[in-house]
Amino acid sequence: MIDLARLRLLRELARRGTMTAVANAFGLTSSAVSQQFATLEREVGVVLLEHIGRRVHLTPEGVRLVAHAEVILEAAEEAERDLRTVRRKPRGELEIACFSTFAKAHLLPAIVRVRERFPLVRIFIRELESPDAIEAVRDGRCQLALTFTYNLVPRDSAADLVSQQVLEESMLLALPETWRSERGPISLERLARESWIVGSRQADDRLLAERACAAFGFVPRINHTVDDYDLLLRMVSAGLGVGLVPDLGRRFSSAKVVVRKPGGTALSRQVHALTRGALTGSPLVLAMTSELANLT
Known part of the structure; x- marks a missing residue:
């Protein structure tokens, strides 16, 4: 049985390129990440990584497993979301990455309104700048990110995430x-x-x-x-x-x-709410984004 946490680490290695970057993203040591990859190779029975000089590269089998990992992790998130939403009323925990000016002016009032409507919801704020907030959603640390861009400084779109403009x-x-x-x-x-x-x-x-x-x-x-x-x-x-x-x-x-x-x-300055595709139907995410959508 393939461990989902190890699949997530492999996917992040493909995205970030180095063991150190993956370790930093997940709060682990490089040695611990390396051990997880060694265990994953034993689980699947093929070599996933090769060392070229001082860098680690995915083997062709590693690349194939990353492609499967995207599908598997997306399906796992969808299954979790489906089970959590048997009853459509939002409940549970939602972690939001956001920058300070928007959090003070709009996110905090929106959280208060959501909690008044749905007392079983617990919401946590992680103050992060936009690039870090996007990565926090990608790697699963947060379910929703509020980010900004300037009209004269366009940023590469997060094509793998679902984006909704909430303010200009x-x-x-x-x-x-x-x-x-x-x-x-x-x-x-x-x-x-x-x-x-x-x-x-x-x-x-x-x-x-x-x-x-x-x-x-x-x-x-x-x-x-x-x-x-x-x-x-x-x-x-x-x-x-x-x-x-x-x-x-x-x-x-x-x-x-x-x-x-x-x-x-x-x-x-344009402010966007971003989430993973598997979470777009989540009652928790929908409750928050519907509150923020009223800003436009």
Whole structure:
């Protein structure tokens, strides 16, 4: 009998490419992962991995088993979902990966509403940035992910997951009080000599600023990187620079700044809910996504 947990490890090796990456994703040591693969080879009776230099590669038999693993794991998830939903009323546990600004503004209120309607539901939040949230859904640590992309920084689509847009919001310029008298959109070329503040958690924030400014013929001077919009806005208020913030990002900050739309192409952030195909009919997932769908 093939162990499903070992199949999941093999599938992740095909996706991630190294033992170390698989070990990190599952909170294991590389040695433990290697032992699991050795046991899996004994279970199936063929060699699944070969060492070429310092790297491990799938054998042709390993590649074939990965293809079977996708079908088997999908079927196992579907069976679990079917058994859990004999009664259609949502019950059980749901783990959601989400970034902080959306969690504070929309996910927490949605969770409260779901729990009021379905007291037997338990929901857990894992604060993760979008790339990590997608991986958490892929490897089964979470059942639902809330992720974002910028219109000027498209990300490779997660074609293996089911995606639903739940929100689109404007990206706005945060400026010091000296800009208070300015009305209407602000042309970015007027900020060519300013210091810029961008997010530090992922490259998308820097790319958004660079691509927006490139349309006006300059490269922004990025002197500060932070991972919190409230801190960014307080730095703007203190005169340390300017930055781009989503509409949600300024909702929970008391910093005194001037917020204006940037001139030129409108900048926006799209928020999507993603899950695995086998979970799209889950009452738990449906209950949450239906609440979030009301945001659009």
